[in-house]
Amino acid sequence: MYINEAKVKFRNMINEIELFIGIIGFVIFGSTTIYISLERLATPEQYGIMFAIVAINIGLIAVSLLSRRLMGSVIFYARYFEGDLDGIIKPSDMVAVVGKNTSRIESELSSLKVRGYMKNYKLVKKGNETIIELESLVTKCACKNCGAQIDKKVYFTGNCPYCGGIDVFAKEIGR
8 A cells, every 4th residue: 555566566677687787797797807807918998998897787786786675665664554553653653663763764755755666655744753644545434332423544543532432443334
């Protein structure tokens, strides 16, 4: 619900291609560069070009590995969001679990949404604190305790505003 599946799958495919090309290029051009250097078969300009090609391949490998890490963050955050019961998450509550400070979490979540890898949430400033509001459809439910009709976000728990009952298993009566 929070992952843009098509974009993440495409990025993962690009990661595999970058990694494959980077490793193959590094092995081929790296070994060729070493051989030519040992045998002194090239001019200084040719050495420069070969070292540049090796550096580009190392760059491809690094970009692929960093992007894989980013995709891992997408999956982690999405699972964390799916485990939430009320649709409101404080980044400060995530610090111990994620192992990053609140500003880093907020920055990553903002970046992931802007890049289109994640969806269906908003970062909202409330005073000096940022909260994450998870988006969901709102449905009409009947409270099991008092029978009152209440609006509740799908997938999230809620308390009845009339009797205070916990509305975890409310019967959906319409949208």
